[in-house]
Amino acid sequence: MSESIQYELHELDMLKVDVADELLAGLQQTQKSIAPKYFYDERGSELFTEITGTQEYxxxxxxxxxxxxxxxxxxxxxxxxxxxxxxxxxxxxxxxxxxxxxxxxxxxxxxxxxxxxxxxxxxxxxxxxxxxxxxxxxxxxxxxxxxxxxxxxxxxxxxxxxxxxxxxxxxxxxxxxxxxxxxxxxxxxxxxxxxKDDVVLNAAYNDAAGITAAFNLNVLSHINNLIGSNFDTSQFVHFAQYNDKLGCIQMFLESLSNQRVEVLGKTIEFSKGEMIHTEDSFxxxxxxxxxxxxxxxxxxxxxxxxxxxxxxxxxxx
Ligand SMILES: C[S@@+](CC[C@H](N)C(=O)[O-])C[C@H]1O[C@@H](n2cnc3c(N)ncnc32)[C@H](O)[C@@H]1O
Structure with missing residues (x-):
């Protein structure tokens, strides 16, 4: 790092607490969910930056x-x-x-x-x-x-x-x-x-190059790295749609098969077509x-x- 820059990085310990509990609790709900903050490992941040360059976004x-x-x-x-x-x-x-x-x-x-x-x-x-x-x-x-x-x-x-x-x-x-x-x-x-018109909104979260899909799926790789779960990313697909009643884009990962995933010593069962809710964007x-x-x-x-x-x-x- 150059000597002349004025820079400090602080890390707050609270990042390390409750991650496992929070993820497991989300995956044990009837509507399984992963909070959107888990999109952002380094790869997720890079993919988000790529999304910002798509024509649709x-x-x-x-x-x-x-x-x-x-x-x-x-x-x-x-x-x-x-x-x-x-x-x-x-x-x-x-x-x-x-x-x-x-x-x-x-x-x-x-x-x-x-x-x-x-x-x-x-x-x-x-x-x-x-x-x-x-x-x-x-x-x-x-x-x-x-x-x-x-x-x-x-x-x-x-x-x-x-x-x-x-x-x-x-x-x-x-x-x-x-x-x-x-x-x-x-x-x-x-x-x-x-x-705005939901055609514009739906296109923005379903770009033709599939970058938003890769961003959404990357959440599973990130949590595999964070807590040692064994999600197979090839067994889920991206789904995003504007929910007019709620006034938000809702993003999900849809299970392509009946499958079991090991998360922190617990077995989480997915049926084919079941969705994990990953983001609302009001x-x-x-x-x-x-x-x-x-x-x-x-x-x-x-x-x-x-x-x-x-x-x-x-x-x-
Ligand atoms: C949608 S991106 C926006 C990035 C940038 N501010 C922009 O406008 O292009 C969300 C940013 O917030 C960060 N972020 C998401 N959830 C967060 C949280 N709970 N606490 C701190 N940062 C978070 C992500 O890492 C990411 O950099």
């Missing part, structure tokens, strides 16, 4: 266009010399659009995928030598304390519509935790995928986002949307 390019078009207005909301905390930073590509305009003092990328976080964060620290980069590997679905002090001016950045992976009630809980974490020292810049209208933000305790909301109304970026404070 309008989400990333639409959000990036909004960041480019309205970055100066967003930067004015945040102000300079801040601590800028990114929740689920992944490749840290989107923050690069804002850094020169926001001019934060510290950038704090938070992510569950340790090695990917480390290399993306070192990349930012190297490219922006004036910036202190304080990365932290943690699970943001659990309450956590930041492993560094706040500054007088702080802001959160939560792009990619990852808020959609929470149920609407837990999204409100998460947003109010972020609000408490920021302690009235600043607001949250939140990217949200908006409700879509919102602008007014639903506003209601959610107010329910989480934010009083003021600024918003920017693209001309098709497909994606919104909101500054909540």
């Amino acid at each position: 309008y989400v990333t390019r639409t959000e990036i266009a909004l960041l480019k078009q309205y970055g100066a207005e967003m930067a004015a909301c945040i102000g300079p010399d801040s601590l800028l905390i990114e929740y689920g930073s992944g490749s840290s590509e989107k923050i690069r659009i804002l850094l020169d305009q926001v001019k934060p003092k510290i950038y704090a990328p938070l992510d569950i995928s340790r090695d990917y976080l480390d290399s993306a964060a070192v990349g930012v620290a190297t490219e922006y030598p004036w910036l202190e980069v304080k990365a932290a590997c943690l699970d943001y679905t659990q309450p956590f304390s930041l492993p560094f002090a706040l500054l007088d001016n702080c802001a959160g950045f939560f792009p990619g519509s990852s808020i959609g992976n929470f149920t609407p009630d837990s999204a409100i809980e998460f947003l109010s935790r972020v609000r408490n974490q920021l302690q009235d020292k600043g607001g949250l810049l939140l990217g949200v995928d908006l409700k 879509k919102y209208s602008v007014s639903e986002v506003e209601l959610m933000a107010r329910s989480a305790g934010f009083n003021e909301i600024k918003s920017w949307t693209d001309e098709k109304g497909w994606f919104g970026i909101f500054y909540l404070f």
